[in-house]
Amino acid sequence: MLDTVTNLKSLLKDPSLLCTKALVAGEWVDAEDGKTFAVMNPARGDVICTVPDLTRADTARAIKAAEVAMKDWAARTGKERAAVMRKWFELMMANQEDLALILTAEMGKPLAEARGEIAYGASFIEWFGEEAKRIYGETIPGHMRDKRITVLKQPIGVVGSITPWNFPNAMIARKAGPAIAVGCGFVCRPASETPLSALAMGLLGERAGLPKGILSVITSSRASDIGKEFCENHAVRKLTFTGSTEVGRILLRQAADQVMKCSMELGGNAPFIVFDDADLDAAVEGAMMSKFRNNGQTCVCANRIYVQAGVYDTFAEKLAAAVRKLNVGDGLKDGVTTGPLISADAVEKVEEHIADVVAGGGTIVTGGARHELGGTFFQPTVVTGVTQAMKVATEETFGPVAPLFKFETEAEVIEKANATIFGLASYFYARDVGRITRVQEGLEYGIVGVNTGIISTEVAPFGGVKQSGLGREGSHHGVEDYLELKYVCLSI
Ligand SMILES: NC(=O)C1=CN([C@@H]2O[C@H](COP(=O)(O)OP(=O)(O)OC[C@H]3O[C@@H](n4cnc5c(N)ncnc54)[C@H](OP(=O)(O)O)[C@@H]3O)[C@@H](O)[C@H]2O)C=CC1
Numbered sequence: 001m002l003d004t005v006t007n008l009k010s011l012l013k014d015p016s017l018l019c020t021k022a023l024v025a026g027e028w029v030d031a032e033d034g035k036t037f038a039v040m041n042p043a044r045g046d047v048i049c050t051v052p053d054l055t056r057a058d059t060a061r062a063i064k065a066a067e068v069a070m071k072d073w074a075a076r077t078g079k080e081r082a083a084v085m086r087k088w089f090e091l092m093m094a095n096q097e098d099l100a101l102i103l104t105a106e107m108g109k110p111l112a113e114a115r116g117e118i119a120y121g122a123s124f125i126e127w128f129g130e131e132a133k134r135i136y137g138e139t140i141p142g143h144m145r146d147k148r149i150t151v152l153k154q155p156i157g158v159v160g161s162i163t164p165w166n167f168p169n170a171m172i173a174r175k176a177g178p179a180i181a182v183g184c185g186f187v188c189r190p191a192s193e194t195p196l197s198a199l200a201m202g203l204l205g206e207r208a209g210l211p212k213g214i215l216s217v218i219t220s221s222r223a224s225d226i227g228k229e230f231c232e233n234h235a236v237r238k239l240t241f242t243g244s245t246e247v248g249r250i251l252l253r254q255a256a257d258q259v260m261k262c263s264m265e266l267g268g269n270a271p272f273i274v275f276d277d278a279d280l281d282a283a284v285e286g287a288m289m290s291k292f293r294n295n296g297q298t299c300v301c302a303n304r305i306y307v308q309a310g311v312y313d314t315f316a317e318k319l320a321a322a323v324r325k326l327n328v329g330d331g332l333k334d335g336v337t338t339g340p341l342i343s344a345d346a347v348e349k350v351e352e353h354i355a356d357v358v359a360g361g362g363t364i365v366t367g368g369a370r371h372e373l374g375g376t377f378f379q380p381t382v383v384t385g386v387t388q389a390m391k392v393a394t395e396e397t398f399g400p401v402a403p404l405f406k407f408e409t410e411a412e413v414i415e416k417a418n419a420t421i422f423g424l425a426s427y428f429y430a431r432d433v434g435r436i437t438r439v440q441e442g443l444e445y446g447i448v449g450v451n452t453g454i455i456s457t458e459v460a461p462f463g464g465v466k467q468s469g470l471g472r473e474g475s476h477h478g479v480e481d482y483l484e485l486k487y488v489c490l491s492i
């Protein structure tokens with residue numbers, strides 16, 4: 001174990017970024033009961049280090065500290081808060097390489113993608129820091145001659161955050177950014193698989209000048225305990241969650257008891273549609289990015305690829321050729337494009353989906369099995385002959401499997417694309433302007449990528465409809481979920 005810590009530390013320009021204590025109420029601490037849990041490297045299957053396994057009581061301390069600290073923080077001007085956030089952004093970018101190394105070690109994505117995620121995460125801190133200066137209220141013409149109506153926007157209160165392992169930095173940044181920018185205290189509980197990126201962000205936030213207690217990082221293997229503390233502690237006024245729809249539902253039920261405002265960024269089942277008038281090479285490139293980014297482990301990854309009959313075979317050949325060029329391996333090695341899956345469970349789910357396609361009469365064009373590297377490495381896979389009756393049509397695979405469905409007409413594919421409880425991201429490739437307009441309007445999704453496989457940016461509202469979630473993250477809309485409106489009626 002010590003060897004691995006030393007190895008990772010020796011790669012870092014600033015070894016102090018590899019934190020093995022938790023950040024609670026402005027102090028770097030152990031768990032109150034002294035327990036710890038191990039953080040694994042999914043590419044090597046060994047332990048990187050251990051971190052404190054914090055309890056509900058530790059979380060309650062962090063919440064109390066956030067409640068106290070936000071009084072002064074919220075009273076500062078937007079410009080003052082923006083200055084601290086600017087510094088935080090700059091420190092994240094100055095330490096991009098170290099943060100990326102830590103991220104790849106604990107999560108497995110290739111280093112180039114990890115660098116991209118750090119820049120993406122930092123962009124939310126930068127963007128929302130700038131928004132801190134623009135939290136405008138309103139005046140409304142009075143309803144009587146002697147009445148003046150104003151609407152104030154005030155920070156909602158302490159925010160509890162629960163995030164997944166697939167974006168250990170960016171998912172926290174796009175919640176912490178708006179919360180802290182508008183003046184809230186923020187208590188985050190990163191996924192138990194990936195606490196190290198969160199701790200490093202916490203350390204840089206501290207160095208940037210965030211006041212003690214404004215940001216706590218609760219490392220814990222006891223996810224449901226921490227979720228309960230967030231939902232039952234009266235000081236917490238907002239819960240923000242990214243993860244599966246299943247856990248989102250549990251948290252929404254729990255949060256109902258104290259009528260807490262919730263943002264939920266949940267599962268997806270993204271359709272990726274290729275029409276026969278599309279630029280096929282561009283569509284293949286877009287599908288590669290959308291499907292295989294993060295080894296298929298994002299909620300906006302293409303999950304169902306619908307290809308119009310006339311171009312189906314050609315598209316399948318071109319996609320399979322591109323997939324065969326992917327280089328699977330340890331994300332820390334040069335030239336690797338595709339890391340391991342996060343866990344043995346994830347591998348099993350991928351295998352289950354492929355077996356279900358084959359049992360239903362589908363064909364494996366490339367891949368289809370565990371990778372010779374062993375562990376949780378899996379061959380990037382393309383399957384054809386996929387139908388709406390198969391599991392991949394309704395379940396999120398969260399892995400490197402591109403299932404190709406054949407369709408004939410525009411109306412048919414819109415109906416099939418919408419036949420899901422999810423509604424996060426969708427994509428299509430076409431050139432006819434009438435078709436582009438009809439299809440973007442017809443897709444029941446929070447996000448539509450037209451002739452692009454990448455839609456993520458801090459300047460646009462990210463979020464889903466139906467059972468993919470509630471609320472939007474990013475853009476000027478992203479601060480609204482962290483604010484309360486106060487209507488003031490002045491009689492003169
Ligand atoms: N929308 C998205 O981006 C994501 C979607 N998913 C989907 O969910 C599937 C399962 O992935 P998984 O990571 O297990 O997602 P989960 O929804 O189980 O986990 C997300 C976060 O919630 C925490 N959590 C789990 N149970 C509870 C609970 N009862 N109360 C409070 N917090 C809880 C987890 O903690 P811990 O780390 O300890 O488990 C983690 O931090 C994936 O295969 C994918 O289909 C997953 C991740 C992200």
Ligand SMILES: O=C(O)CCCC(=O)O
Pocket residue numbers: 166167171242265297298299300456462
């Ligand atoms: O998987 C997620 O939860 C978010 C996808 C990352 C992004 O593109 O913003």
